[in-house]
Amino acid sequence: MQQHNKARAIRVLACGAVALALAPQPAFAKKKMSASESLKPLTVEMPTNNDVFPDRPGAETLDRNCLGCHSAETVMNQPALPKAAWEAEIEKMRTAYKAPINPEDVDGIVTYLVGTNGIARSKWR
């Protein structure tokens, strides 16, 4: 089969586009949709992730404020960032993305992130 494919490949090299057009099995021929084919209704199941933040002081504050929009891993995959960068991120979440973060919680969240960010997943799971 591989030999066959190789031979075909060489032929195509020589003949270029003509061979492409005539090839017996052009890519995608098998699953080609026709224009009249209708799209069937579709329902899928999405996986969930209910992990909480790694257990360090303040974790519960992040659980309460952050998990509504994104899973903990989304945050814990972030690199180490300076405190000012984390403050800017939290501010963006609050103002641009309307995260209902309690203003009194902001300092605690920033402290937690500065203290944990950039650590390997293996150490927090």
Add this chain to the structure above:
Amino acid sequence: MSVCLSSRRRFLGQTAALGLIGASAQAWAEDPSEAPKAAPAPPAAAESPAKPTPDGRPLAEPEPPPPETTSATLPLAGGPKDRPLTKDFPQKGTMILQSTRPPVLETPFKVFDDDVFTPNNRFYVSWHWGAVPITVDTTSFRLAVRGNVTRPLSLSLSDLMTGFPKVEVAAVDQAAGNSRGLFQPRVPGIQWGNGAIGNAKWTGVRLRDVLDRAGVKPGTVQVRFNGMDQPVVPGAPDYMKSLELARAMNDETIIAFAMNGAPLPLLNGFPLRLVVPGWYANYWVKMLSDIELLTEPDDNYWMAVADRVPDTPRADVAPGAVGYRTVPLGRMTPRSFFTNLKNGDKLPPDKQAQARGIAFGGDNGVARVEFSSDGGQRWSAAKLGMDYGRYSFRQWETMFKPATGNVTLMVRCTSTGGVTQPDVANWNPSGLMRNVIESVNVVVGGDEAGGDDAAAQ
């Protein structure tokens, strides 16, 4: 019957797609490249108890199932680099899990070694909000075309699929933040490796034909696209993107209902997705359900505040810079990658080796791909694979005989627009539009040379 590396791959795009995808699935799975040496993996020993491999095992027909790889290590500029591999997402095979909520999945890079087109079930996934609809009723679905038009439209899928000329384009779909995790200094956001990219044949209808049917009224300046996904927080900005009217009316912009000859996976935008060849995927609005013609430039958050880059060559600014002008994202720039070699690979001494990979010209075709095996001092042209059009990946390959020791291989692409990948990385605070020349460090000459400069001499 021997499955050598080069025949495994559709360099000329002629191997039957389905057979090849099936055959190569094992190759990625057993490839440990994605697996860290000290992976925080669960007890792997249990998965490959006694490897029943005789000495001359390469040709053994019924291969034992490869040990399951459970995590990937991305080539990021720093930690955390490890991510779980997941098969849990609908219509998706093994993917690198960046985020469960919202769903963000990266394509394992070895996938790009197997075919110039990226299989739908390995195609990367990225959403801004966690509330992705999980049900699409294709019978009641309607695409609205409204705003500054003569005849507002409400098109069923069948209206769309049968009422307009059908077109197909091969095009690279790349997130503007692809490779963000390689930015230095690091920046926040999804820490992508290089796998927020894919190449597919998109089938659909021209946006222009649909807009013509609705009748574009004078005074239209932009066209705005919205999908079925919604923010999860009340008052937060719905994800919408706009194109200038001229770009929207360009022949190449299409509303796609198929990808690689099959319906789009839900996570890639089922049932309809805007395809803007040559432009970043941020504009390729998924689950497209609403098109609005605007008489004023769009000031929605995703145009006016987010998805913007410095108005400088290559969107490059010094870290910490302030006060520069920004512009919305737009055209892509050329990039090229190795797909068969990665950092740390060992090559035998005094032997010809093959390097191969993929390249694309951004908003243009690939004029040439050049390869260097001496850290960028000398470059030679690589052989290019089949040309599927200016917006597609183009495969490249070359043979070389590397020097002994630690060797830096580099590849660079020049587009038909005359743009060559730069040798210094750009930087901006959102981690967008990386296109620096990529390099791979390999060790030539066996174990002794490994990581030891003295031995390498």
